[in-house]
Amino acid sequence: MDKEDFEFAAKITRLANRGAKKAQEENHRLGLPNVYSIEGKIVYVYPNGTIKAK
Secondary structure (H helix, E strand, O other), X not given: OOHHHXXXXXXXXXXXXXXXXXXXXXXXXXXXXXXXXXXXXXXXXXXXXXXXXX
8 A cells, every 4th residue: 555545544534533523412402312333233322322232
């Protein structure tokens, strides 16, 4: 991978992370949990900080 490819990949990663963070913030603003898969388990993180695993 040359320098230009690395810089492009880094830029795309920054943009994707920014979009994900914005979506997470919007979910919490709407009172919705963010849902993740951690080690194969579904985890809900609620706006009040409560974490529940299924």
